[in-house]
Amino acid sequence: MPVVIMDASIYKHVPGGELVNANIIIKDNKIHRITDNQNEVKSFIEENPETEVLSSKDKIVLPGFVNAHTHSPMSVFRNYASDRSLHDWLFNMIIPKEQLLTEEDAYWTSLASQAEMIRSGTCAFADMYFHFESLVRAVRHSGMRANLTVMPLSNKWNEGKRKTVSNAQEAISLFKKYNDNEMITLYTELHSVYLYDIDMIHVNVEVAKELNTGIHIHLHETEKEVDDCLREHNKRPIELLREIGVFTRPVLAAHCVVMNDDDIDILKEDKINVCENISSNLKLVSGIPRIPEMIDKGVNVVLGTDGCASNNNLNMFEEMHISAIVHKNQMKDPTVMPAHKLIEMATKNGYEAIGFKDRAGDVAEGMLADLIMVDISSLHCTPINEVAACIVYSMQASDVDTVIINGRIVMRNKEFVTIDEELVKHKVRTVAKRLGL
C-alpha cells in the first residue's frame, strides 16, 4: 500500500550533509513524489485512502544502508572462538562446525542476521554462503533486497579436505529460477583464488557471461593469499584473475587489503567495486586497506560487515565510524574520509556495487523506496550540529525507528512487520546448542 511521510527531514548527499524538509509519497515500490505542497499530499491520500501516513517528528529520513559483503547464516557463530588467529579460528573452530549446519538451520540463522540488519537500518545486502535456497526463502520472508551468489563450483568435503567440483548447470538453473533483478539479484560466487583452481575460475567466468551477471569474490584479503598465489602462479591474485577474464564482468571484491599501486590501478581500470570490511580486517589482523587512495583514483568503494562471526555484529553505523577514523589516522590527515563520504559509501555506492546503479541510495523521486527513519532526538545526537558528522560519529543503530524496503514497511517504530523476532532468536539459540558452541 502507498506510504506518505509527512514533514520529513530528508538527508541529502552534499558535503557536511543537509536536511531538506518536504513530504515523501511512496507508491508501489518507488519514491513517487517529494513535495512541499500540502494540497498535493492531501489529494494523493484522498485518492489512495489505503495510504499509511507516517509522522517524522524527531526523525530524519535517510536512504537505507547496503551491507555489501556478509555471510548471513554465520550469526550463530557470533562470539564463538574470538581472539584467536585467523587460521586457528577458521579451520579448527568455524569450518568443522559449519559442516553441521542444515538447510533449515541456514534459513533461521540467515533470517536472524536479516532481522539484525533491518533493526540497524540496512535495506539491502550482498551475501556469500552455501545453502542457497534457504537464503532465498529467508530473503523472501524478511522482505530485504539481496544480492546472493549462485555457485558454479561447489566445495565438497572429502575426508576432511575441500574439493572443488563443477556445478555450472545447477547454478544456471538456480539463476533462471530466482533472479528477478529487483528483490533478488544473483552474482556468481568465486570465493577466492586459494579455494578455487584455474579451471574452475574459467568455468565461473563463462557462467557469469552466459547469465550476463557479475561476480562476488574475496580479493587480496591477506598477505598469505597474495604470497601463496605468487608462489604458485608467479602472479598476484588480481593479475591472475584479470588474465583469466574475471574483470570483464561486473565484480564485487571484498577486502582488497594487500594492494600495491599497480593493483589499485587495476581496480580503477577494470571498474572493480571494492567492499571494505574494516572491523573484520582489524579483528583478524589482515591489515588496513588503502581506501582513501582508491577513492582518490575513482574506485567505487562500499562498506560491509563481513560475517558477524568475525565482527561480531552487522552494524553499518560502526563500519562507517571505524572506517572514517582509522583512515584519517592512516593518512595522517583529519580531512580525508569526511562524514558525508562515508554515508555515500554505505548507501548509494553500495547499491551501485550490487547492481542498482542510480536506482536506489538517494531519497529522490523515481528511486526504489529503500528508506530508513532515524530518531535524531537522543542524548548522543544532541545537539545535532553538522548532520553528516552526527550520523557517522554519534548515531547508534538503536536510533533506527522505521525501515521501508521496496516501498514496504518492514519495521515500524522498532517493531518488525515481517519477522517474528522471538521465534528467530529461539531458533538460533537452538542451533547454537545443537552445534555445541
Add this chain to the structure above:
Amino acid sequence: MPVVIMDASIYKHVPGGELVNANIIIKDNKIHRITDNQNEVKSFIEENPETEVLSSKDKIVLPGFVNAHTHSPMSVFRNYASDRSLHDWLFNMIIPKEQLLTEEDAYWTSLASQAEMIRSGTCAFADMYFHFESLVRAVRHSGMRANLTVMPLSNKWNEGKRKTVSNAQEAISLFKKYNDNEMITLYTELHSVYLYDIDMIHVNVEVAKELNTGIHIHLHETEKEVDDCLREHNKRPIELLREIGVFTRPVLAAHCVVMNDDDIDILKEDKINVCENISSNLKLVSGIPRIPEMIDKGVNVVLGTDGCASNNNLNMFEEMHISAIVHKNQMKDPTVMPAHKLIEMATKNGYEAIGFKDRAGDVAEGMLADLIMVDISSLHCTPINEVAACIVYSMQASDVDTVIINGRIVMRNKEFVTIDEELVKHKVRTVAKRLGL
C-alpha cells in the same frame, strides 16, 4: 533504600568472561551480600521492607564503566566543525566558542554528558574542565561518581592570548570544600606541558602534595607536543615532568600516544595510570598508542572517550571495541587485547586510576555498588556464545537497562531517576543556538 537483584547473572573478570548466578543484596552504598540462599534474601527483604527488588530476566550484571578522561561540558560542541585538522578545529573553531560558555551553560552541558554516560552504562568519570563549581552541581544532580580537577593555575585569556596564572589558594579551598573521597574525588589539573610553564608545574605539584591527592594531565598526545618540548627544554615532556616531581603523586595521564621505550619504562616505574582515548586519537590523527606493550610491562591502562567534541559521543562500548581491534591489527596478533581484558580496563582498572583501587569495579561483596544491568536478549547478542566477546564486540550502549551508582538506582528500565532528559536536551540546544554552532 536497599536493592535486591534476584537471580542475577553476574559477570566475573576471568579469561573469556564468566556468568555466575546468585542474588545480589545492596545496602547503603555497598554490595552487602552475594548469595544463592533464597531464604537469606527473603529474610533480608522482610527485615528491610523498603527494599526495591529488581528482576534480572534477560539481563546480566556488570560493574559500571569508568570513563577516565573526558571534558563533560563539551557535549554542546559535538559534531561542530568535524573533519578538520586538530589546530584548525581547536584554535579556530572550539576555543573561541568555549569562551562564550557561562557557568550556567556548563552546568547543563555537563549534565547532558552525564545523562549520556549513565544511559550507556558509565557509573564514574574523570573530568577536566573549567567552571568547576558547575561541574560539582551537575555531578550532585546526576548522582554519578566523579573525579574532577581543581586548577592551581588558571588560563586567563587576554587579548585573545592564553596566560597562566597561579590560583593555588583557591584550588586548596575548593578541594577542602568539595572533596569527599567518595562521590567526588579531586585531583589537580595540570593540563599539559604546552599550556603551563615550569613554575606553574611546580606550583601544581606542591598543591597536590599539600592536599595528598593526584594529578590529571594530558601527556604525549601528539608528536608536536613532544617535539616542541624537546626544542624548548631539551627533554621529552615525560622526562621534564619526572624531574619536577609530578610523578611523586598519583597521576592519571590521558593519551600517551607518542611513546618510546624509555617513556614506557617511566610509565611503569612511576606507576602512572594511562588513559587511552582511541576514538579521539584516530579522529584527530594523533596516532595509535602502544597499549599492548604498556600492559605487558604492567602499566595500569584504562579507557576514556575524551570530550565528545572529538569522538563524537561518550560510549564506552565503542571505546572497548575499537581499542581491541585496532591493537590486534597494530600488533599483527589477534590474541592480544582479548575481550575480558578490555572489560577490566573499562571497569576495575578505571576505578583504580581515579582513586578507588579495590573499592569498585568488580561485582563482589564489600565493593561500592556501582553496577549496571544490561539486556542480553537482543538480536545482536544472540547467541551469546563467549560472554566477554559478546560484551566487547557485539553489545551496544542501547542494551544498558538499569544503572546503580553508590547503591542508588539512577536509571531504571531505561528511565532516568535523577535527570529530566527532555529538559537537559532543551537546555543544550538552547546553548548551541546562542553560541551560533
